[in-house]
Amino acid sequence: MKSLITKKIGMTSTIASDGVLQAVTILAVEPHYILSHKTSEKDGYNAIKVGSMQAKQLGKSLTGQAKSVKFLPKIIKEFKVEELTEELNVGSSYSADVFSVGDQVKAT
Secondary structure, eight states: OOOOOEEEEEEEEEEOTTSOEEEEEEEEEOOEEEEEEEOHHHHSSOEEEEEEEEOSOOOHHHHHHTTTTTOOEEEEEEEEOSSOOGGGOTTOEEOGGGOOTTOOOOOO
């Protein structure tokens, strides 16, 4: 699973070995916590609900979604996955270490 919730810090540029100037976006990544699963048997598709960025307080509906994890996420997103593996257990966390150098990233 290669999906992250990030915060844009800024923009800069780098110079490649052949002298070409390349624009670069700087992103901050905080730990992500898996809050719940969606399964193809129950919901028609496989997905995980992920929370990130610590919040000071949440409304009742968001607090209920984060009940399984001792963490109040500021942002909650759902990411579709092909299959639910053991590493995607509710309550587990992950960070930017799921990416390797050279991985393609789609950002919106």
